[in-house]
Structure formats: C-alpha cells, structure tokens
Amino acid sequence: MIRSELIQIIADENPHLYQRDVERIVNTVFSEITEALAKGDRVELRGFGAFSVKLRDARMGRNPRTGEAVKVESKAVPFFKTGKLLRDRLNGRA
Amino acid sequence: MVDKTLTRMDLNEAVFREVGLSRNESADLVESVLNHISDAMVKGEQVKISSFGTFSLRDKSARVGRNPKTGDEAPIAPRRVLTFRPSHLLKERVATGNS
Numbered sequence: 001m002i003r004s005e006l007i008q009i010i011a012d013e014n015p016h017l018y019q020r021d022v023e024r025i026v027n028t029v030f031s032e033i034t035e036a037l038a039k040g041d042r043v044e045l046r047g048f049g050a051f052s053v054k055l056r057d058a059r060m061g062r063n064p065r066t067g068e069a070v071k072v073e074s075k076a077v078p079f080f081k082t083g084k085l086l087r088d089r090l091n092g093r094a
Numbered sequence: 095m096v097d098k099t100l101t102r103m104d105l106n107e108a109v110f111r112e113v114g115l116s117r118n119e120s121a122d123l124v125e126s127v128l129n130h131i132s133d134a135m136v137k138g139e140q141v142k143i144s145s146f147g148t149f150s151l152r153d154k155s156a157r158v159g160r161n162p163k164t165g166d167e168a169p170i171a172p173r174r175v176l177t178f179r180p181s182h183l184l185k186e187r188v189a190t191g192n193s
Contacts, residue, residue: 001134002142009130010123021113025123030146032100032108034184038191041098045105048128049176053188076192077185078147080178089136090151090174 037078047085054079135176147180 003026011022033043033051043051058074088094102124110120131141131149141149152175159170180188 001131001139003144003146006127006130006141006143010126013126014123017115021115022123024113025109025120026127028109028112029105029124029127030143032105034146034187036098036100036104037184038187039098040192041100043100045102045128048132049178053192055192075189078178078180078188080147080149080180082176086132086135086176089132090176 040076045083047083049083049086050081052079052081053077143181145181145183147178147184149176149178151175152177 007019007023007026010026011017011019014022036043037051037053040053042053053076056075056077059072061070061072062068063070082090085094102121105124106117106121109115109124110117113120115123134141135149135151138151140151143149154173154175156172157170159168160166161168
C-alpha cells in the first residue's frame, strides 16, 4: 500500500468528505510526526507503535570504493518501535 | 533536547485545526489512518508512505534465546516483525533538527 492508496481507501469510506480534505488529513498525520521528531520529541501511538529519535555516536567509517578511513559525525536518526497490539496481530495473536 | 511526547490527542488536534471537521470526526479519521496501515500490514502488505518512510515485514526463524537475568535457555518461536525504514527526507529532517 502506498500513500495515495491509503488516501483513496479513506476517501471511499467517507463520501461526505472532499478527496482534497482526506489528503490533507493523511498528510497532516505524517507531517506532525516528522515535525515532532525533528524537534527531538517522541510520538507514542498506543497499540500502533512509538516513533523516537536515537543518537548515533561518531565513528570512523570507510569509503567503500577507496578503502580510505573517514570520520562520521554523530547524528540523530528516527526510530520506530512496533506497539504490542500490532506486534501480536502480525503474529495472529489478537 | 526537549523531552516531550506527542500522542493521538496531538495528532487529532492538528487534524482538527487543519481541516474544518468536528473534534470527534478528526479523531476518528486519525484512528482510521492508523487502522488502515495496521490492517494492510496484518495482511502481509508493505506500506510505503512517500517522503516519510516504509513499514515492511520480516519473517524471523525460530531460535534458542536466553533469559538475560537467569541465563536459562528459552525457545523463541518463529515470528513476523515489522521494520520501519525512514525516508531520506525524514532522516535529513531528524538529523538537521537535532544537531
């Protein structure tokens, strides 16, 4: 499933809404999560999962083409942990 | 780094402000977005949200685990796990926002 299919499914279920508004709703959900993570905040959606930011330490990397050692700066990366309910459902337990 | 946690309530509020719907309906639609993603994954589908990221599934085989506290061996049954791979854009926003 891709973003446009998700929008289409929800639009089909809500014929009283403009497709344009459904698009804005779906986009708002993902942009709110993005903005929160960009600020270093956590997003916790019970049953679904939690998005958070993890800090990766600086390390020495290697240019795979030349084999040359390069310094990789520490950086923040997005992380998702699946919620218990969804984890169970994926394994046919809920 | 500010230690704040957003919840469904914050997403509901954002949707409420963005679109001219009632608070109740906004909340139902946020729930619907999460439910449709979950349902697709439960059916074994990958969910790809452009410029956000991809939720995909991995089947893990059975292995012998260990209780880290007692050291006792414990069998771990084969299971399906979800992995989220953030898009380039999301990675970039998070890296620059938290540097």
